[in-house]
Amino acid sequence: MVFKFNQQNKWVRRSVWAVGGIVALWGVAWLAVPPIVKSQVEKIASAQLGRKVTLGAVDFKPWSLELTVHDLAVARAAGVADASPQLFIKRFYIDAELQSLGRLAPVLDAIAVDAPHLSLTHLGGGHYDVDDILSRLNKSADKPGAAPLSFALYNLALSGGTMDFTDKAVGKTHELRELQITVPFVSNLASQRTVLVEPKLAFRLNGSRFDSSAQGTPFAQTRKSDASFKLTDLDVTPYLGYLPANLPVKVQSALLNADLKVAFEQSPKLASVKLSGTLQAGKVRVVSAGSSSSASQAARSEDPELLSFDLLKLTLLDVRPLERVARLAALELSGPRLNVRRNKSGQLNLAMLAKPENATENIAGTASGTGAKAVNDAKDSAWKVDLAKLVVRSGAINWTDEGTAPMARLGLRDVTLEASGIALPLMQPAQFGGSANLAPGAGAKTDKPVDAANVRFNGSASAQVANAAVTLADLPLGLAGPYLAQFMTPDLAGTLNADLNVNWNTNPDPAKPAEISLEARQLTLDGVALTQGKTSLASVKTLQVEQALLDLERQRLTLGKLSVMQPKAAVGRGADGRWMYESWLKAEPKTQPKTNSSAASPAQAWAVAIQDVALEGGAVTFVDKSVSKPVAFDLSALSLQLKNFSTTDNKPFAANVSTQIRAGRREAGRVLWRGSAGLSPLAVQGQVDAVRVPVQVFEPYLADALNIDLIRADASFKGKVNYAQTAAGPVLKLGGDARIEDFQANNTAPTAAKRAGLVASGPRQSQSGEELLNWKLLSLRGVNVALAPGTATIVSVKETVWSDFFARLILSEAGRLNLQDVMPSPPQAAASSAGAGASVPAGRAQDATEVIAARAVTTGATPQKGTKPGLAPVISFGPVSFLGGRVYFSDHFIKPNYSTSLTELTGKLSAFSSVTPPGASNLADLELRGRAEGTASLEILGKVNPLVTPVALDIKGRVRDLELPPLSPYSVRYSGYGIERGKLSVDVAYLVLPNGQLTASHNIVLNQLVFGDQVPGAPASLPVKLAVALLADRNGVIDINLPVSGSLNDPQFKLAPIVFKLIINLIGKAITSPFSLLANAFGGGADELSVVSFAPGSAELASEARAGLDKVAKALIERPALKMTVVGTANLEVESDAFKREQLKALVQAEKRRASVVNGSSSSATGKSDGAGGDSVTVTPAEYPALLKAVYRRADFPKPRNLVGLTKDIPVNEMEALLLANLSATDDAMRELAVQRGVTVRDYLAAQKLPLERLFLGAAKAVPTEAKWSPRAELKLTTQ
Template identity: 30%
Template sequence: MSAAARMSERLRALPGSARARRLLRWLAGGLLVVAVLGFFVAPPLVRSQAEKALGEKLRRPVSIENVRVNPFAPSLTVQGLSVKERDGSAVAAGFEELYVRLSYTSIFRFAPVVSALRLTRPSLQVTRRADRSYNFQDLIDEALAPAPAPAEPAQPLRFSVNNIEIDGGRLAFDDAVAGEKHEVTDIRLGVPFFSSLPSQVDIDVQPELSARVNGAPLAIKGETHPFKDTNETTVDVNLDALSLPKLADYSPVPLRFVLESGSLDTRIRVRFVTRGAKAVGLTASGTAGLSKLSIRDAAGSPLVAFERFAADIESIDVFGREAKVRNVRLEKPTAAVVRAKDGKLNLLEALPAAPAPEAAPKTEVPPAAEAKAFRFSVEDIAITAGQVSLADLSVTPRPFRTELGAIEVGIRQLANHGGRRAQVTASFATDGLGAFRHEGSLQLAPIVAEGKVSGEGFRLARIYPYLEPILNLDIADGTVAFEAGYALALGETLDLKVSGASASASTIVLRYPGEKDAFVRLPHAQLRDVSADLSKRQVVVGEVLAKGGVVNAHRVADGTLKFARLLKEQAVPAASAKEPAKAGAAASEWRIDLKRSVIEGFAATFTDEVPQPPVVVKVTRFRGLAENWSNAPGTRSTVRVGATVNGTGTVSARGPVTMSPFAAELDVEAKRLEFAFAQPYLEPRTNLALTSGALTARGRVLASAPAGGPFNAAFKGDVTIGDFASVDRVSREDFANWRSLHVGGIDFALSPLKAHVGEVALSDFYARIILSAAGRLNLADVMREAGDEAKSLTDTELRRVRPDAGAPTGETAKAPDGKGPESPAKPPADIRIGRVVLQGGQVAFSDFFVRPNYTADLKAIGGSVSEMTAQKAGVVELSARLDGTAPVEAAGRINALSSDLLVDLAATARDIELPAFSPYAIKYAGYGIERGKLSVRLKYLVENRKLAAENNVFLDQLTFGPKVESPTATKLPVLLAVSLLKDRNGVIDIDLPISGSIDDPQFSVWGIIGRVIVNLIAKAATAPFALLGAAFGGGGEELAYLEFAPGRARLEKAGTDKLAAIAKALGNRPGLKLDIAGRADPATDTEALRALSLERAVKAEKAKSLSRDAAKPASLDEIAVTKEEYPRFLTAAYKEAKFTRPRNFIGMLKDLPVAEMESLMRANAPVGDEELRSLATARALAAKDWLVGPGAVPPERVFLVAPRLGVEAIKDKGRPNRVDFALK
């Protein structure tokens, strides 16, 4: 009976309903279908699809002899698979049979679970061609190429393969490069399982590996130790001096390095534990070591080498994901680390290239169950006698090279679990005699480290190649040492703290390239007690010490500082535009605190080669102290500095300073700061030379720069410039000097502007002032243009030389006629000048503008000016002596600080000898002065922009010498003017009032005075009697003539009054002489003379009638003719007349009316020029007779001149019937 028949019988025999029987029949039918499909349909289908898929994947011909499928086992058997070379010439790989049996647990675990895998007689033919490629090179390259990123991240692969067996395997290797063939046969391999899932499959295979390598047997077998509940199998993997270079030579992956030497030794025991039929443990323990490993790069340069690497493994638990290592030893390691010019590291370049994978789109992936973290621990790690060679070829122009030797590293109790902290020590030495040490602890989970590092003897010159691209200097010498404690924690952020750190530098010597002398020498500098906190962004420095430093600073002839050349110019990329500042940047600034900084014994020399000769300033004994310095807002620190300058002067400053926002309150002091060293700066642009002078100052400086506000500075204190002396740079004669210029009580501020000075005192001062022949003051020549030839300020011979042409160089340009727009009124500045005191002054003045030259010496200059502000005028009291004898004084009030200038001064000068001014008299008057004294009283008032001045000039015994020809002398009658002004005592007393607006661009006080004097002399010529009248209160120019009645020469009361005034003036002006010229007017005097002739003829006739009377009048003028008498005497006079008169027919005179007689007598009166001249002469004689008579004027001072007829020369408004006076 067949199996199917037996099954049918059994089904019929089953009890139950018809429904159950139908279900069983359906089940039997399904099983029958599965059996048909599995046994008959699947094999040919699997075979054809497998050949096709494998052929496409391997790109080689693939054939399969037979496929069997058992759907109930379930299992798959593949027989006779062969893979040929790509050209189909030979079989490259294949096997006789592959048997795979699945476990039904795959259904419940949703993952493939293979309960058995057996491969029988597999074979593989490997050929390495002459080009070092393999016959499967295309498959190798494809496997190594990065796969494109999946659209969604793949979940970890879940599988379990158990009871893996390979039997009768064969591997043939044909090496065309080495010309060798190798063969591994009888390969038998047993692997209990290979799984990513906990195994629930019965394990029947023991671990085993055996083969024949070129005929030599190789066998690795495990031992099984059965116990009550478990079985333990162990496998020993022992390798002795396995040569690694040969294995590396056959690497399917192209290597970018050469494994020159090295061998592998192992004593590894693999332990496999099962409980029942289940695998529960896989561990390994033992030792492994590499010896004499040497790796070079493709060019043959050393990369890495060591003498011995050894690891003592306590256990590696694969299932428990834990490793325990007793110790690791690395002996005499060496490494050559090179960064190429393109920045690539040689060690990284030796690794296989790994192209970056393509970026995958971001998708949300559900979190997978967390796998158990792998744990490890190492009891002891030791690295001994290590050496590292470092070379950075990317640094230009000189690569950086150094050697690290004697590298020692020790790590104890290293673990990544349980909060265990390892103890770590490390040290190395450099070829520059430096040494580094570290002691500390390290925790890996989480990462926490703390410890102490120290170093000493590190030479700064070794790191200079990194500085050379940006710095232009040579580090000739210098070493640094340091030590620090640190604490590091790495969580979401890095937390690093440094504590107890210190650093020191010694024998620092810096030079400019190519120069022998150092510009910086620092014997010793030290940082102490430094701490830093990365999370708080704070650094605290306990103390900074520096001693004995020397700095040499230079400014070269082209005007640049050598310090500025320390930084080389860097090329700025075109795209390096500044990024906008990120928000919150200010909040992330570091805070730096410096508790104490001390600098002692420093010296600095500044040499400036721009001026010639070069200027050298030496600063010695520099000392500085700063306490509690910080950049934290509002933190006040204390600063003290001091130094000696050029051996004699000292400077110091002390006080609080705040860095943020900046503010400082410093007490400053300077003593005896000589500034004659600055002469080379002045020499190209001045004509004087400083020979001595020292600055002394003491006070308080306040400076502040509030956030968003303007910078402000203030000073309160005293400044003194003492022993100042300057000389003419050409003649070396004294130019200006003083013993002391003291400015005390200074209170100055920038914002708002304030300038208060308590006292200004200038004592024992001297100045040499010269007005050259060109009319230029030497003060205007103190400054000169660079490149101009030096000019003497005191050479009198040079200053006497008059230029050939051109206007005097001292002329002042005229202001424009127009007025600019008025600016709005500003409040007066807060300026106050306290008492100003002058004492012991002297000014030597020479004027070569006049010829002969004039020299004066103003000595004993002294006095004071009281406090002056914008609201308060200062009281002035000044005195001096001209040429040591004539006193000069000035007193009054002045306010030059007010918006409206106020001057209320009275000045006097007495007994000034006038012969000293003879050069001026010769130049401008044409006469020298032989004797005389000058006294002046001046009173000036400037108020409301108006000037009112009174100038009283008192000249005593002014005596001119002979006339001297001078092209610049006036043509006006100077001697006459003097005679007019000089009284009988030889005194000239003149008042010269002036006034004007000081806003007038043409306004000049001395110009006005000059014009007044010139006008005064001109007036002596044109209107001398005006001057004379002004002197004696007798009218003005009316004294220049004496009026008479027409036709008459008789003096009247007004005339004698005039003559009395003239007589008085002549009496007080003994140097004057008077010319008298009679004048007659033909127009008015002729008619008057005719009328007078008639009158006198009538009176003569009456006189005849009185001739016999004893009471006869003395002159005709005293005779009076009454109205009744007049016709009778007129008729008598008519009859006596000598002219032709009208007669009657008998020849007798006709009787005519009175009027006709008068008319005929006037018409025929003998009046002509002679009579007019006689009239003029009579008038002159009348004036002279009165002057020499009642007027008591000496006759030798009064002269008659020829009479004058007519009115042509008369310019005044007086009558032409007169006498003209002229002064000589």
């Protein structure tokens, strides 16, 4: 028992000693650990951190292994004025477990950090006020590759934490308050790695609340964590300074909210991160980078905002960033406002944001390479995103274009958008729909309030195909005004309503652009007007398009129906020749032409097809001031209908056109067209019904071709027209009835006084608007015109009636007929014509007929160079009737003036044609009767065809008993004597055969012509009385056959004046130019009879010369009072060679006569004298070589000889050359030749039984060389 007791007492004592030891150890630890911890921690921490570290009270409970440290403080760096600690912890509590000894790893039951406070300052340049501490800690860090420390922590908690972060680089101080961190358990012990870790984090940063929680096994083999984050109204304004300074945009405000859940799982082979929850950004405002600077106050006066929205909410279903997969439930955007601006350089503010900049530099510090490495290590695979719903509400888009003048401002308001089924990449179509209101933007300048247009759309889109249905309602066209103002000055008004379908398809060929087509079920433009100020330039009440399809890829436009209602336009051209639209358009700025080494391929033409075109109620006002007299007319009731119109199909389309045309206050004419037309090739065919179209409106366009003022001309046509443009040329067929009614035309040709200045000055001077031509009716029934390339033009008229016509003919002071000036002369001809007219002296008699002829030659049309005559047209006219015609003639050429008239002109012309049918005559029967001067009868009968070439006619004209005293002004003008009495009768007959042979007779009979006394001061004085005595027969009748210059159908032919002028000229020529009279009486020209031509070097008469002398001899025999003087001429320079050859010819003839005498046959060789300058000795070609050789041997000059010294035989041409070279021609020889020529002519005339006493030889002349001189003998006539 005692032993047992002692043993038990032993263990008790041991227990007591053990307990006592433990209590003593606790006591020692309780007393010793706090000061040791405090001193060692302060010492070691200060040494490690390089800062003074102080601790307040330290409590240690060894029995529970609890350590509490109060007031832990880390001082700031030396030299810092602020005495507050860098880090201060109010209380630090650790509750350790005894099992830490067993596990050889810290096992902490609780860690509590109360009210920690950290002050941190960013000094700039990436440096902080704790850089010294960080550098020391980096040096004392564990060596790489050391095994991680095992631990087990329970109930880790940080509460009441605060931090003040001062960033001197951006001048901001951030406050972190209410920091709460709790981790219930975390351990990497092998037995506890699979225990869930559930940390929580919450704080308030700058007033914004953040809360989060998580669950995970971070140290298990398969690491798996679930976390939740909640952020409430985080204002990003304090953090904006940390964004890179060179970002193109600046965020001015934003509130962020987040409620996210993150699931993380990592295995040795796979890592997975899953996000879900919501993200929200509210009250976001983004401006462009330069808009917030103070450099440009003008820029800040505009709205600098780039983008803003009230709320952006993103709902995440399953987002896996490592796998690049995102499933989003919804993306909702409320109140977005986007400002898009284009500057004057044409750059968009949004496009400028995308420009690459230099590497961004963070003001807060340099980014570590870890992020860049992570980006480089990211997978290249594209994201796969599924968005179930996209919603945009109450959006607005403002468009400002500074490149226009005025500045364009447009705004989309109340923008809504809903889309669903969005999957990126867009392999499946996503559905979308929305609406907006389009109106002028804020600050836009408008003349009057503009209502907003409504735009609605819906459709679907994928990466390959997209289509959208768009509805536009009441879209004002004036919104495009600033853009149109860049190209034109007028303003555009009107509204657009449309139902559109837009289709987009990718092209199978990647090298080609996508296929885009626009389909308009209905498009309507209402109230379209083009105005300039208060002036309306053009307008359309309604323009409607139905079933339109626009294919941009194929460049094709198809319209089902195009309707245009009440279009109106003012078409005009100014005095400067510019059309009205040229003043509308603004001049394009001159740019440097771009050089392109390769030739640009021609652009493909657009194909346009319209099934139905209808235009109704059109009106056009046309004014053209570019011509001498403004052209003005109005088109009203304009109507146009087209069916199946196409620019590509080679098929004709139906076309109907009608309109009314009015000029002035007269009744409007009417034009109606029904038929078809084609564009390729150009073709028109159909029925035309034009009634009283005022042709006079277009007369100014003919001002250069006609010198007339067309007062009135109403043209009508009813028939068919068929026109086609072929490769060979145009083809035209026209058939119908035509009329020109109420025709009135005045003469506007320049006067003779102004004609000389017309070429230099240019503007046409009118006479006085004298009445020229008018008629009541010109009817052309059965008009047919056929024109085709390679064939003759065919024109036929079945019947023509010309009723109540009047013509006013005037011979001007210059002797020019007004009808000659109806067709303007070319400038050169006009100048020469005016010069000729001005050269008529006032006091000298001149042949008016010659003046008129000169004008006619001057103004005659001459073919242009290089023109080729085409096929002659085939023209056919049926019967032509003339009714009630009048012609009034005035002669201002003579003083005093003379006037006469032809009245009661009535007649007819039967059918005629430019082509004669086989076996038929091509001459038409002409019958025209009237009265001349009211006293003489006028009759023209015969056959004529004005269309054939050469002219063929058989006409007889007759005037009987025309009293001559009224024509005294002519006789005074040209002879100096008035007419006391006399009558004139004229019979004219023309016969022109188809072969061009003209047989004409002009019989003029002057009966009892008596001249009065000479008029003092008359322009001319001729011995007319002597002339009459010479020309009249014993009965006082002068019967003269004279050619009349012109024809009865020529407007220049006037019986009384022109014939009388010819008579006066005849009288004058009988005295002053007898050869002219001889030429008229016996044929030939005056020059032909007054000159006898000879061959060069010869005095022998040719057959033509003999014929001319026969006529002269006959005239002299019939006029015994005339005498003849003959003057021979010669020229040494011109006739030297020919004279030598004639000498050689005479030597050969003499040799033949000598040989004939020697041979006894002189009579045959000598021949007989022909009275024309020598004996007729003929040398035949066979005789010529032998005779020439004989002459050569007789000639005395050095000749080529043979070896024995005899004369060498040489060819005929060499003998001729040597003989001619040794013959001489001198001035004396030329004078002898001239005398011989005169004698030859005289002897020939004498041989014609003219008395020698009437023939005289003049002094022979060796004339000097002249350009037009030829060997001749000149004849001169004198009276007895």
